Amino acid sequence: MALTQQYIEQIRQCTLFASLTDAELNRVASHGQVVEWGAGQTVFSQGEPCHQFYLVQRGMIKLYRISVDGTEKVMDLAGPNQSFAESAMFDGKYPLHATAIEPSTVFAFDCKDFMTQMHDNVELCFRLMLSMSQRLHGMINEIDRLTLHSGTQRLAEYLLEQVPEGVMQSPCIRLLVPKLVIASRLGIQPETFSRIMARLRSDGMIETHNDTILLKDLGALRCLAACTG
Amino acid sequence: MALTQQYIEQIRQCTLFASLTDAELNRVASHGQVVEWGAGQTVFSQGEPCHQFYLVQRGMIKLYRISVDGTEKVMDLAGPNQSFAESAMFDGKYPLHATAIEPSTVFAFDCKDFMTQMHDNVELCFRLMLSMSQRLHGMINEIDRLTLHSGTQRLAEYLLEQVPEGVMQSPCIRLLVPKLVIASRLGIQPETFSRIMARLRSDGMIETHNDTILLKDLGALRCLAACTG
DNA sequence: GACGTGCATTGATGTATGTCAAATTCCACC
DNA sequence: GGTGGAATTTGACATACATCAATGCACGTC
Numbered sequence: 325m326a327l328t329q330q331y332i333e334q335i336r337q338c339t340l341f342a343s344l345t346d347a348e349l350n351r352v353a354s355h356g357q358v359v360e361w362g363a364g365q366t367v368f369s370q371g372e373p374c375h376q377f378y379l380v381q382r383g384m385i386k387l388y389r390i391s392v393d394g395t396e397k398v399m400d401l402a403g404p405n406q407s408f409a410e411s412a413m414f415d416g417k418y419p420l421h422a423t424a425i426e427p428s429t430v431f432a433f434d435c436k437d438f439m440t441q442m443h444d445n446v447e448l449c450f451r452l453m454l455s456m457s458q459r460l461h462g463m464i465n466e467i468d469r470l471t472l473h474s475g476t477q478r479l480a481e482y483l484l485e486q487v488p489e490g491v492m493q494s495p496c497i498r499l500l501v502p503k504l505v506i507a508s509r510l511g512i513q514p515e516t517f518s519r520i521m522a523r524l525r526s527d528g529m530i531e532t533h534n535d536t537i538l539l540k541d542l543g544a545l546r547c548l549a550a551c552t553g
Numbered sequence: 554m555a556l557t558q559q560y561i562e563q564i565r566q567c568t569l570f571a572s573l574t575d576a577e578l579n580r581v582a583s584h585g586q587v588v589e590w591g592a593g594q595t596v597f598s599q600g601e602p603c604h605q606f607y608l609v610q611r612g613m614i615k616l617y618r619i620s621v622d623g624t625e626k627v628m629d630l631a632g633p634n635q636s637f638a639e640s641a642m643f644d645g646k647y648p649l650h651a652t653a654i655e656p657s658t659v660f661a662f663d664c665k666d667f668m669t670q671m672h673d674n675v676e677l678c679f680r681l682m683l684s685m686s687q688r689l690h691g692m693i694n695e696i697d698r699l700t701l702h703s704g705t706q707r708l709a710e711y712l713l714e715q716v717p718e719g720v721m722q723s724p725c726i727r728l729l730v731p732k733l734v735i736a737s738r739l740g741i742q743p744e745t746f747s748r749i750m751a752r753l754r755s756d757g758m759i760e761t762h763n764d765t766i767l768l769k770d771l772g773a774l775r776c777l778a779a780c781t782g
Numbered sequence: 783g784a785c786g787t788g789c790a791t792t793g794a795t796g797t798a799t800g801t802c803a804a805a806t807t808c809c810a811c812c
Numbered sequence: 813g814g815t816g817g818a819a820t821t822t823g824a825c826a827t828a829c830a831t832c833a834a835t836g837c838a839c840g841t842c
Contacts, residue, residue: 399693453678461640472624474828502788502790705798742800
């Protein structure tokens with residue numbers, strides 16, 4: 325489906341497009357599409373030639389790799405207002421799989437057009453380079469966590485990341501994706517995830533009701549995440 | 554020390570600078586320096602404001618993080634003709650530590666000048682974006698290996714990576730850095746590294762003499778690296 | 783409302799890898 | 813060429829986490 329005017333303002337929210345003029349944004353949009361994906365549908369597969377990159381409007385996209393024995397590692401989760409696969413433009417093919425884990429609306433932008441637009445607009449290049457550098461540093465942090473932190477620490481960090489800005493004490497958070505997926509994201513097994521949660525519960529740090537989690541002791545969680553433990 | 558004419562051709566070897574005209578390259582060089590670092594000397598520390606990015610001329614630079622308890626995780630090793638910390642330009646500070654692990658000569662380029670040069674030269678932007686996207690995909694592979702592959706697999710992969718192109722059978726490779734450093738690079742302990750090597754040796758896949766390693770059975774190593782085992 | 787499917791939890795058990803410690807080898811420096 | 817300190821190796825032991833298996837729970841479908 326064509327990317328109509330009604331979505332323009334929403335696209336501008338994404339920092340990648342924030343600096344564009346109305347005319348430029350319209351041009352990007354004119355080469356874009358709105359696509360709907362059902363839960364479990366694949367947006368693209370690893371190795372596939374890359375002609376588009378994406379911005380999530382609604383829903384959740386899982387970005388992941390699969391090993392030879394079928395095990396899946398979730399590399400990232402893209403929710404509303406988050407873009408993905410921009411860097412694949414330069415490689416020509418996607419470095420991982422992407423599938424929707426719930427009904428999702430996604431904006432798809434044409435790589436070729438975006439590249440020519442970057443040629444005419446250095447500012448846009450800088451936007452993309454900033455975005456890529458941030459993603460790169462995010463990856464460094466990811467490797468840091470995977471190698472230097474324990475499963476418990478990573479889970480505590482994840483819970484704390486879900487807390488909205490400015491909340492001071494005992495915030496209540498919701499897990500936006502199945503625990504199975506979070507476990508893979510954190511590099512642990514679902515069983516281990518469940519066990520760590522049980523321990524945090526019995527230690528009085530959290531209270532749980534399905535996907536809703538009350539963080540009773542932020543201080544203890546922060547210590548767990550930061551310190552050796 | 555100023556970056557004199559004698560180094561220009563060497564800098565051009567790096568893909569990042571390959572597309573530059575003589576005039577452009579001279580300008581980059583005029584804002585650059587040649588710096589010598591002894592073994593163990595730090596090039597920059599994590600969090601430090603970033604004013605330069607680097608290209609190794611000779612030697613080896615270790616890029617790493619340190620955890621609260623002092624444990625060190627080597628994220629990457631930059632040898633001759635490899636650049637590092639380009640992406641820090643956009644963040645304003647270095648995301649990790651860099652120290653020389655042997656006497657090294659490094660070209661240092663001024664970020665501010667390079668940024669203005671990118672403003673005038675979209676081609677240069679594209680070069681950097683290509684380089685960043687490759688690094689990004691390298692990181693994805695890294696996380697893939699850390700989470701989906703065993704220590705043995707990662708070590709086998711590392712050994713195979715050291716084999717020069719086109720060598721068909723029983724290549725002899727040399728470890729260019731202390732095993733301690735490689736172990737950290739692979740996310741395992743030095744003791745584990747040693748034990749895995751011993752196992753590969755007793756399985757007849759390799760022969761070792763200090764830092765020299767004969768890969769006796771490439772097929773078996775490839776199977777070990779790729780398959781589950 | 784019964785049924786089925788997939789997710790989550792809990793228990794029992796296995797194992798790869800980490801940790802601690804000591805012996806040995808290597809290497810740089812005097 | 814000897815000496816000291818770091819890197820490496822090896823052994824004994826500990827443990828976090830994975831694996832296997834069974835049960836429970838929630839959700840959607842007919």
